Amino acid sequence: MALQEREEGLVTPGDVLGKAAEVRAGKGAYEHSGLIYASITGRSLTVSPSAESPDQRPTLEVMGLKAHGAVPEPGSIVIARVTKVMSRMASVDIMCVGFKSVSEKFTGTIRQQDVRATEIDKVDMHLSFRPGDTVRAIVLSLGDARAYYLSTAKNELGVISAMSSAGETLVPISWTEMQCPLTGQIEQRKVAKVGS
The missing domain is CATH 2.40.50.140 (Nucleic acid-binding proteins)
Known part of the structure; x- marks a missing residue:
């Protein structure tokens, strides 16, 4: 069975993503004092658990944005x-x-x-x-x-x-x-x- 993913909005480090009682921290996220926080800048993603998973909470992940840094040019x-x-x-x-x-x-x-x-x-x-x-x-x-x-x-x-x-x-x-x-x-x- 394929995992279901739902893309959310843009988040930055320290943004609250959800409650640890309802969701698990995945890549780019961490748990602290019962809350899940973003640890990187990117798009938050909710991944549904597989049917076989003992923990049926969805996983919150943050997909990092590729760094397209600015480049100096004349006049900048x-x-x-x-x-x-x-x-x-x-x-x-x-x-x-x-x-x-x-x-x-x-x-x-x-x-x-x-x-x-x-x-x-x-x-x-x-x-x-x-x-x-x-x-x-x-x-x-x-x-x-x-x-x-x-x-x-x-x-x-x-x-x-x-x-x-x-x-x-x-x-x-x-x-x-x-x-x-x-x-x-x-x-x-x-x-x-x-x-x-």
């Missing part, structure tokens, strides 16, 4: 983490394209001339970015075989999150400075304008 706004800062450029790992996370590793380069729109010759890369900073940037081009060329040369682009040496999240106080709320120490950054 990306969120990236700074990995290395050199005198003429900063290297970053791209984490998101728009609001979608990437499923494979993409690297980017922010060149000195692409940090800001004015006083390009006065840009000091070490005063604009630090390793670990999270930046919002726009993809300029595919760059070379190793990395995309990115730009932060607009007010709404630049560092959106950074940690101070004291381990606190820095607070932006101007377009070139962020301050540690714990120590009051001011650090230089190319800050992204908030609320744009």
Whole structure:
């Protein structure tokens, strides 16, 4: 006898799928405190038990969605983490394209001339970015075989999150400075304008 399957809606980790007294947890699901929860993102599926099964509760499974991660392309706004800062450029790992996370590793380069729109010759890369900073940037081009060329040369682009040496999240106080709320120490950054 064939098992019957009924597809339900889209679920994400932590969504309650049912009560353990009525259904069993299958693939992509788990039981906790009498409830069945989704452990992965996907479509929930109710599988009827076979006639021979001693447990006649249906099984709830979550079929994972195939990860079609976003791919950066020219004009895309990306969120990236700074990995290395050199005198003429900063290297970053791209984490998101728009609001979608990437499923494979993409690297980017922010060149000195692409940090800001004015006083390009006065840009000091070490005063604009630090390793670990999270930046919002726009993809300029595919760059070379190793990395995309990115730009932060607009007010709404630049560092959106950074940690101070004291381990606190820095607070932006101007377009070139962020301050540690714990120590009051001011650090230089190319800050992204908030609320744009």
